[in-house]
Amino acid sequence: MTENSIGGRFSTLPESPFARLRQLLDGLEPGKTEISMAIGEPRQAPPAFVLEALATPQAMASYGQYPPIPGTPELRQSIYGWLQRRFKLDAGLLDVNEQILPLNGTREGLFLAAQIAPQKPAGLVAMPNPFYQVYAAAAIASGATPLYLPTSQASGFLPALDELDAQTLSRCQAMYFCSPANPQGAVADRAYLRRLLEAAMNYNFLLLVDECYSEIYDRDLEAAPPPSILEVIAADEIASAPVLAFHSLSKRSNLPGLRSGFCTGGRQAMLQFTKLRQVAGPQSPLAAQAAAAAAWSDDGHVAENRKLYQEKFDIAEHILGNRFGFYRPPGGFFLWLNVGDGEAATRHLWLSQGLKVLPGAYLARADSAASSDGYIRVALVGNLDETKEALSRLVDGLDAFEQQQGAA
Numbered sequence: 001m002t003e004n005s006i007g008g009r010f011s012t013l014p015e016s017p018f019a020r021l022r023q024l025l026d027g028l029e030p031g032k033t034e035i036s037m038a039i040g041e042p043r044q045a046p047p048a049f050v051l052e053a054l055a056t057p058q059a060m061a062s063y064g065q066y067p068p069i070p071g072t073p074e075l076r077q078s079i080y081g082w083l084q085r086r087f088k089l090d091a092g093l094l095d096v097n098e099q100i101l102p103l104n105g106t107r108e109g110l111f112l113a114a115q116i117a118p119q120k121p122a123g124l125v126a127m128p129n130p131f132y133q134v135y136a137a138a139a140i141a142s143g144a145t146p147l148y149l150p151t152s153q154a155s156g157f158l159p160a161l162d163e164l165d166a167q168t169l170s171r172c173q174a175m176y177f178c179s180p181a182n183p184q185g186a187v188a189d190r191a192y193l194r195r196l197l198e199a200a201m202n203y204n205f206l207l208l209v210d211e212c213y214s215e216i217y218d219r220d221l222e223a224a225p226p227p228s229i230l231e232v233i234a235a236d237e238i239a240s241a242p243v244l245a246f247h248s249l250s251k252r253s254n255l256p257g258l259r260s261g262f263c264t265g266g267r268q269a270m271l272q273f274t275k276l277r278q279v280a281g282p283q284s285p286l287a288a289q290a291a292a293a294a295a296w297s298d299d300g301h302v303a304e305n306r307k308l309y310q311e312k313f314d315i316a317e318h319i320l321g322n323r324f325g326f327y328r329p330p331g332g333f334f335l336w337l338n339v340g341d342g343e344a345a346t347r348h349l350w351l352s353q354g355l356k357v358l359p360g361a362y363l364a365r366a367d368s369a370a371s372s373d374g375y376i377r378v379a380l381v382g383n384l385d386e387t388k389e390a391l392s393r394l395v396d397g398l399d400a401f402e403q404q405q406g407a408a
Contacts, residue, residue: 009140014133017362024343024359025350032354035390037378039358040182040334042254044308044383047301050255053291062286069283070274071102071262078293079262085299086214087228093239094230099270101277102284102292106212106246106261107134110176112281113244113263114138116272117174117206124168127176128159130183130363130372132210135176144173148365153325157184157336161195172205180213180226183363183377184336185329187217187226194232200242206269207243212261215252215302216309217331226331233266241266244273251333252302253295260284260292309333312380312387319391324398325375335378336360339398340405342376348401349376353393 021038053059070076080096083089094100103109111134114125125139129148139146147168149159158181177196179188188196193209200207209229217226233241248261263273284292295301313328316335320326325338339345342359349355360375378394380387 009143010137013140014136014365016133017358020362021346021356021358024347025356028347028351030350030354030356031352032393034354034356035382035386035393036356037381037390037394038356039381040251040379041256041381042251042333043381044254044305046254046258047295047298049298050253050258050291050295053294054287056290059287059290062290065286067283067286067289069102069278069281070097071100071284072286072289072293075102075289075293075296076100078296079264082296082299083230083264086225087231087234089230089234093234094264095267098274099264099267101263101270101274102289103246103248103261103263104282104284105250105256105259106210106248106263108281109246109261109263109277110134110208110210111138111141112277113206113208113246113273114142114144114174115280116269116276117142117144118204119143120171120173122171123173124171125174125176126159126164126172128178128181129365130360131176131365132178132182133363136365138176139174142173146365147172151181151184151186157181157186158188158192161192161199164199166203169199169203169205172203174206174208175200176208176210178210178213180217180329180331182213182332183334183360183375185213185332185334187221187330190227190232190235193227193229194236197229197232197236197238197241197243201238205242207241209243209245211245212248213251213332214247216306216333218313218328219310221330230264239266240268242269244269249292249295252305254305255291255295258288258291260288260295308384309380311384315384315388316380316391319388319395323395333380335380337376337378337398338374339376339401340374342373344405345376345398345401348404349394349397352400353397355390355393355397357394 244265360372364372
């Protein structure tokens with residue numbers, strides 16, 4: 001298919017991993033009552049006070065108004081306060097009126113942001129592989145070619161920056177980066193983030209940092225949580241860094257249905273992104289903004305949420321041990337298990353255990369140098385009892401699958 005055909009340049013877009021999963025399991029009956037661990041959709045209870053903010057008379061009446069795209073002063077101030085508490089930022093780093101922009105979840109912001117990147121001949125938009133599929137869609141929409149950067153256990157599940165030469169970096173228009181990483185849970189330290197920032201500045205590209213899992217991390221990081229690119233900007237006093245950082249309430253506060261997040265970053269990047277979003281981006285409803293302001297103002301429910309994920313990793317560690325390449329990720333809520341053949345294992349787990357997981361290959365570009373074919377991604381999003389049951393089934397199913405593979 002060519003750019004002149006229906007679909008145009010998007011005909012090269014990787015297919016949705018969940019559409020591929022449906023095709024893989026279509027027509028197959030689950031061996032037991034279904035438990036889905038395929039989608040990173042938190043199923044822990046959202047905070048009641050946030051839901052109450054959606055139902056006040058003022059919130060109900062607000063549906064008769066067009067919401068402001070820049071967000072209400074209350075929401076921007078709430079986000080600003082959280083950024084100050086969480087990342088210990090100097091008061092002068094961010095302008096609360098010009099450098100905080102609400103989003104309808106981060107996906108639409110991540111997609112739109114690539115459109116303000118510098119345009120270059122034979123331009124590239126780099127991203128880790130495996131990757132969040134919207135990164136590739138944004139790259140193609142911007143007229144660039146996606147550049148899939150391999151991540152592997154050998155590189156700490158982060159792109160190996162030393163392998164990017166000057167010629168490649170000079171063609172980059174933008175680079176997407178996610179920490180903690182989806183799916184492997186790797187956390188980039190400040191030194192790594194500084195290298196990304198230096199590359200963006202030296203080679204004139206826009207650095208887009210997806211920090212949506214920043215509030216879900218293991219116990220050993222409680223004293224020093226995953227850092228933000230904002231901390232690097234603050235330390236280096238680079239107010240106009242070519243950087244945008246993205247955050248969401250979906251994982252932090254168990255509110256995926258609220259579709260509420262925000263973007264912040266360097267002054268010039270935020271100015272241009274705000275100008276584009278004023279004409280091309282959807283508003284967040286005023287009721288949702290009020291609820292989001294309440295959520296960002298409270299950290300207690302976030303700590304309780306994080307504790308539940310840590311307990312689920314305790315269960316996983318007890319049941320899996322060191323089998324199937326299990327490791328306890330520093331961040332996020334996924335297991336990234338090496339089962340030899342991710343697609344075949346996914347099919348087997350569904351047929352034998354009624355367990356739905358996601359083949360790692362569905363999150364990666366197959367023609368990339370680093371393949372994820374041998375992996376499955378397992379989302380620990382259910383409650384503790386469901387997690388224990390599901391992981392017990394997982395081990396039983398993978399044991400049988402391993403025996404079958406050995407006998408073949």
